[in-house]
Amino acid sequence: MLVLGAGAAGLMAATFAARAGADVVLLEKTRRVGTKIVISGGGRCNVLPSVADERVFVTDSSRRLMGRILASWPLDAQRHFFEDDLGIPLSIETETGKLFPVSNRATDVRDGLVNAATAAGVALRTGADVTGLAPSAAGWTATLGDGAAVEAHAAVVATGGLSVPKTGSDGFGLRLARALGHRVKPTYPALAPLTAEPAPHADLAGVSVPDAQVRVPVGKGAFETAGGFLFTHRGYSGPAVLNVSHLTALGRGRGDVPAVLVGWTDATAQAWEAALAEPGRGLVTTTLRAALPARLADRLLADADVPPDRARADLRRDERRRLVDALTATPLPWTGDEGYKKAEVTGGGVGLGEVDPRTLESRHHPGLYFAGEVLDAFGPIGGHNFLWAWATGRLAGLGAAGP
Template sequence: MRGKLLGMDESFEVVVIGAGAAGLMAATRAAERGRRTLLLEKNTKPGVKILMSGGTRCNLTHSTDARGIVAGFGAGGPFLHSALAALGPDELVWMFEAEGVATKVEETGKVFPASDRALDVLLALRRMLDRSGAELRLATPVLEIAREGDGYRVFTDDGGIHAERLIITVGGQSYPGCGTIGEGYAWAKTFGHKIIPPRPALVPLTSNERWVQELSGVTVPDVLVEVVADDSPPPSKGGARGGIPNRPTPQEKADKKNQKPLTQPLPSGERVRMSRRASFLFTHFGLSGPAPMDVSRAITERPQAGLWKAICDFVPNVKENEILDRLAAEAAHSGKKGVLNIIAELAPRRLAEALMTRARVPHDRRAAELSRNERLALVEGLKRTAIPISGTLGFKKAEVTAGGVSLDEVDSRTMESKLAPNLFFAGEILDLDGRIGGFNFQAAFSTGFLAGEKA
C-alpha cells in the first residue's frame, strides 16, 4: 500500500492539515502570498467547530488589545506576541467586516457577528479561501506523514502528496464529535516533539451536591469563584522521605506567587489554585458558565490534588458589613420585612431560598427575629459558599484543550518547528489555552495567519 502511495507525484508548496479556524486562515494567507496551497480536511465540511462555538454564534475575539489577549493566556501568553503583531484583535475584526460580517461587542467584551450566526463567519472564511486560490479537499483524512527530502509526504486514501512546507492545524481533543481526536500529537511526536499531556479546559464542573443540582437553570450574573483543594501530602509511616520536609516544586512556588487570596484565611493545607469573576450557572450536573469553566483547568491539571471545592462569592460587589448593616437596618425600621425578600434583593430568589435553608434560617423569618449567628450564617452563604467538586464533563464538553505541542520547541516568530525544518504548527494543537470570551479563537486565527505568512 505504502509503495503504491509513494508512486504518486502530486506536489504543493504548502499543505495545511485541518480546516478549522487556524487552518482556514493559514491556507488563505499562504495562497495569498502566491504559494501553491492545499488544505486537507477529514470532515465533509470545513469549520465544524466554528459552527458550534459560542452557542452557534461564534465568539470571534475579545474587545481588547494584543496585551489583553496575551494576559488572557497566563504563562503561555508571551508566545503569542509575534502572532498578534501579525494579526491582532482589531485587524481580525476589520478583516471580517471587510467581508461583510458586521460585528458587535457585548457587555462582557465578547465580539460576535452582529447577525449572531456562526455560519456568517464560516462563509466569510470560505470566500477568503476561495479568492486566495488555495485548494480545499474535504473528506480526506490524513493517514500518515513522513519526511521526504527537505519536505514532507502526506499519505491519504487517495495517494501521497509532497509538501515543501507542512502546517498542522488539526486542533486538540475538545469536542471530539467535531473530529478533533488528537491525531496531530502522534504526528508531532514522530518528528521529536514533546507533547504536554492534553486535558480539558473551559469545561463545566460536576458536583454531587443535591441542593446545587436542584438549582438547575439559575443564573447569577456576577460571581467570584475560587477553586481550592486539600493539597496536603498524604501521611506516610516514616514521615517525610529521609527526614527532609516536603518542599514545593518551582511550579508550585510560581502558582503561589500568582494566587489571589480569599476573603478570609483558609484552613491549613488548602490553597487557592485559580479564581475568576464572571457569570455563573447552576446545572443538573453541577456548575457551568464563564466563571466555573474558566477555573476548570486548575482541576483538570491536578485531579489528584484532593477534594476540590469551589468557594463562591455570590455578591462580590457587596461587602460583608454592608449585608449586616442592611439586615440590621431592616430590623430597626419595622422588623416585619421577610429575610427571604431581603436576600432575594441580592441574589436570585431560588438561590436565596437555598442559602437560607443551608444557613438553617426558616424561610418565613422576619428581619427583627434574626439572631446574630443567623445573620453571620447568611453572610457566610452569600460570600463564601463552598461547593464540593467531583470532576468535570471532560473533553466531550470542553471548549478547548490545555496541553499539546510544547511551546519551547516551536519558534514563536514563525510558528515553525525548532526540531523539523519546514514543519509548522498553529491553533489548538499548541500548548495554549486562554480565558473564555474569544481569546482562543483569536489565538487560532493569529497563529494560523503567521504560519501561512512564514510557510
C-alpha cells in the first residue's frame, strides 16, 4: 500500500499498516521527513495535550463523526504508545498543561516515529513528488514528478493542508479529493497571528502577558480562550490570539469583522474595581504595573485618558469605568491575519461525512483513505492537532492494511 506524506499522520499510518502486515511504501515530496514535527513547539514538539476534550475542536462537519474518530485512539493510549512503545518519556509543562518530550527535542519525536516505521518494514522514499493519484487495475497508481509510477492496492493521503508551505504542504490532498468527487469544506488559515494595518500597537512589539482572556462575540454568546498574548510589529500573536483566529478568518470570508475583546489578566471587572478603589495615596500606575508589563500599563492608562500621576484616591468614577473597561475588554483592532505562511493548521478540508469513521476510507473510492490535516477538523494550540494527526493516521493505516 501507499502512504502519501511523511508527516505526523503519514508516519503513524505507515507504521500501523506495516505492523498489521501490509507492504508499505511511504512517499515524501521533500528531502526531510516530519518537518512540521521538528519545528513544532519552538523545536520542542508539544506531542499531546494533557487533557483531551473533543468540545474544543472545530469542524464544519458532523461533530458526532469527529468524536467517533477521536475516540478510536484515546489520549491515554497515545501517551502509552510514545512512552512505552517508542521509548520517548513525556512530561507535563505545569504552566500550560502541555505534554512535551522530557528531552525537549522535537527531533527525538520525529526520529522515534521514523525508526518505528522502518523497523516495521516501511519503505521510505524522500524526494518523491507525487503529481497524481488515480484508480487503476492494481488499485491505485501514484504518478511521480519524474514520470515514474508506483502501484498499490490502497493509498492513504496524509499530505497535510495548506499551512506552513515551506514544509512542503501545498494542498495536493485537497485538490485530489475535489478531483475525485469528494466534498471539501472551504479552507482558511487557522491558528494564525492577527494583523492590523496600520499597526496601532507596533510600539508595544515584544510585550507579552501570560494569561490574557480573549473573547469573540458569537451569536448570543461568546467564544472565549485564555493564554499567552504577544504584541508584534504587524499585530498580535500568542496562543490566546491564535485560538480565535479561525473566527476572524471565517468572519472576513463573510464580509464581517468580528469583534475581538481582550482582558489583560484573569481578574474580573469587579476585582479591578476593588483594586482601584483601595484606600491610600498609591498611584493608579503602580497598581497596574504590579499586574502588567510597564509599557502596556502605561498604554492602557493613556487609552483610558487617565493621567499617569493620578492617585487611586483621586480617580474619578468615569476614569475608573474607562480603565476597568480597558483592563477587561479592550477592543483589539485587527484587519487580517498572517495567512497560511504562519498558520499552525488549515481550517476546513475533506468533509468527515466523505469517509467511513471506522477506517477513514473514502465513501466514493474503495481503497482510498484520508488522514491528518487534510480532514475537516482542528483543535486549539496545545497538542490537540497532533492528537488528531496520530489518531487519524493510525485509523487510516489500519483500515488500509485490511483485516
